[in-house]
Amino acid sequence: MVVWLKHITKNKPGPNQMSILPKSLNVKVQQLSIIPTVLFIALLGAGLVSLYIDQLNKLELSKGRVALHWLAETGHSDLLSGNRENLAPLTAKSTKALIGAPHISAASIFNAQQEVVNHAGPLQVLPTSLLSSEPQVQLQQDMMFLSSPIRANNNGELLGWAVVTMNHEVTLVPKYQGIIATLIGVILTLLLLTFLAWRLTREIHAPLTHIQSTLEAFNSGKLDNRTPIEGCLELQRLGKETNQLGNYLQYTQQDVQQQISQATEDLQETLEAIEVKNIELDIARKNALKASQIKSEFLANTSHEVRTPINGIIGFTSLLLKTQLTTQQREYLRTIAHSSQGLLTIINDILDFSRIESGKLTLDYAPLDLRQVIEETLQIVAPSAHEKSQQLISLIDHDMPLQLMGDALRLKQVLSNLVSNATKFSGRGNIIIRAQQEEAVDNKVLIKISVSDSGIGLTQEQQAQLFQAFSQIDSANNREQGGTGLGLAISKGLVDRMGGNIGVESESGEGSTFWFTARLGITEGFSEDPYKALRGKFIGVLESNPISHLQISHYLEGWQAEVLDIEQETDIPQHLENTKTADTPLDAIILGTSTDDDANRAEYLRHLIQLSQNHWGCPVIVVTLPETLYDQHQGLSDTAAEVISKPLSHDRLYEALCEHIGLQAELPTSESSPVALATQPAERPHILAVDDNPANLQLVSEFLQGLGMRVSQANNGKEALDKCRRQRFDLIFMDVQMPGLDGLETTRQLRQVESDDYRTPVIALTAHAMNEQKSQLLLAGMDDYTTKPVSESQLAHILNRWLQSEGELIKPSPSLAEPDLEAIPAPPEAPSVFEIMDLSEALRLTNQKTKLAKDMLSMLLKGLASDKAQIETLYQEQNWAELESLVHRLHGGCCYCGVPQLRAASATVDGLLQKQFNDELEAPIEKLLEAITRLQEWADEHDLESLFGEETA
16 A cells, blocks of 8 residues: 555656646546445445444343343242242352353342342342343443343243343453454455556556657657557557657658758848849949939039020020010010020929939928919919910919918929919910918918819820829820920929829810919918908909909908999999999999900090099009000000009009009018017117027128117027026027037027026027928927028018017018129139129128128138148048038038039038938048139139128118
8 A cells, every 4th residue: 555655656747747647547547446445345344343243242142141041940940939048059060151151240030029049150239120020131331231030930920030240341352353353354455456456557657658758758859769569458559659650750850851951041042142132232222322313413513504504595585675676586586585495494394303303302481472472473474375365363262371481482383383284285265273271270271272274174094194204195285385294293292392282173175173282381470451441442343254353353352342343334434423323432443354355445445434534533443464455555545544464463453443542552561470679779689699600690690680689699509508597588599500519409408497487489590401300490499490591581580470569570671782793803714603602692692781791701711721621631530420510510601602512512411411321422522622622712813802892881
């Protein structure tokens, strides 16, 4: 048993072994082989012991009864005689035979009076209930008493009792002996069964353990292990199957390993091939980028070289057309001007497309007047439209914000493209330009501008390829109309950068509506309507073109004037008389004419206008197309009528009405919110200008002082913070890139030291594209930004936007007369002079202030030698951080000095350093050093005092 338990404990599987199968099998073997047998033997032993004890007890009782019967027979005759004295005692033989028995300790005979008449053995205290009429058996402690009545006959008189006393202790030893013998038998049987069960489980468990170990080895990857074939037939079969499984797994592993090795070799070869391809692609990419850069530079240089003579051709052609010419000469010159303008448009389109394709096109973010943008665009396209008797009509919703922030030039370029296409592919009729507001969120507005025509229309297939580059819908028609097929592709690129979409709605033969959206900023201010003079005035409108009539009525409704629709000229006198009689006379009449008017109708109109003015005192404004403008002026020269050319200008019509009605027309200025300008200098707004470039700092300070501001200067971020801690400023112009504390970190620290009740507006000054940096500026705590080079009008707009109070608008000082550039002596290489130095640009950047322009250029030239040496040294040392700071400072100085070549070269290097394209700097650095050398040579050959002269007062 102990050996079996030790075996079970010894073979108990660990926590990481498969314990379910061996444990369950051992338990089942023990349950089936030992437990039932043990139970059976235990029950059998218990039954035998119980039977043995019962038989001993019965034997003892039987012997007592035999003795009792003998004793009763012995005393029957004596008691029957009744002679107590003659009662013979129990004889020695009988006593010995009776009492000498191991289990009989005493024998007594009692008479009927319960008196002992005869006794043998030790005296015992008998139970009182022992002597009764019936035989009794009573137990008391270790004694058993048996009594039997003695009668004369079977049912006769009671003569007495025979009593036998038996000792139980005599039978205990045989009982114990029987129990011990039974237990020994049971134990021996259990030991034998345990041994047999142990052998059985060993014969089963050992093979299963080997099989388990082998399977665990297989699971861990040791497929060369095998299990011994042992045990019963079933286990031997199981062992053989396990070994066969190992053989199969080993073969499979070898096969898989071989396949993996082969696949690894193939993959390695593929990766090597891919690596080679990647290297080739990287080289090709760098070559492509270099080629693209060369192409862009080539296009830029070529366009500059080509546009310069073309502009000269166009300019001198325009001047020549104003001289006395024959008809044939005038036609030739017009052909030259038209061809030159077309060539210039193609060159500009190619350059813009190249910039969009390379992602280098950046948009300006400056104030713009949407109505002015639309009307100027229509004025440009109007001549070609009027040649085909087309009318350009603009309709702008009254709730549309007109003072916006964006790139007016690019917005005008998109609109001009769409309107030009509409005029090309349309016949006589109207071209309608509508502008409306789609949505407004915070300080941004999404505007939608559509151009509708009544031209040839487009099919669905044509619309699908409409905005692809070099795509022409109708080759024959486009050949006739001209164009490169880039206009709509460029427009799409520009609109995408404005955060909008572009599309078309058209059906073949039913005209087209091109539309685009753009997300622009809203310039705050203009809460009060500036067009107040015509409120409540009664204006009559006669226009045969319904859309043109709608435009004029739309203008008048916006001015809150009352409109009287007049159907034909003959109704005018009646309307004038009726309104005068009703005491609501017409204040003016707007009269539209047509190209179909003949001489008789023109004479009638002249007479009608004179009658209206002289008899009813009602002035007349004539609106006509340019081709009839001259005739109208000639025919109406003796009248006081005002003749206005189409496309109709909103402000021009307003001024004309106010002038003829006798009202003062106050048109809005181009700036936004008013800033109060105090008469005392101490009360003027106090501005802090921060820039590490002395030339830039001086220029900004000059502009701000010219706008009436008090200006403090700081050369770096630390100095700016010290000044902000000592005093409060109304606004700060902050350069973004400065050594030490840059503009972003300076603004962050400024916001931390500011009190909660006051926040100083901080405006960023940077030469980089703001589209990429705007989020960084706002996160740093800046409020707005403006790009370099900064003009006086830009600063005025910023001041008006952020310093809001009641008062007059800050306005830029009027530009001074430009100097006569033809008087400047040109060096031998005159064609390249203006690439190196552009005096007109220098004067324009300083608002025609010659002294300031000369000072800015002098400061730049003074540091060129040192900058050139440092650039060479830093590039050789590959000190990119200091090189970036130096080139950025140089580029900032170039932005205000009219040095196009140096500015372009420094901008290229600055951009590459910003993007960390350090491995592409070699050629741009060489060009930058060459540009510096050329500018130095130009400065050595020219006297700045004689070039700029004295500043005009």
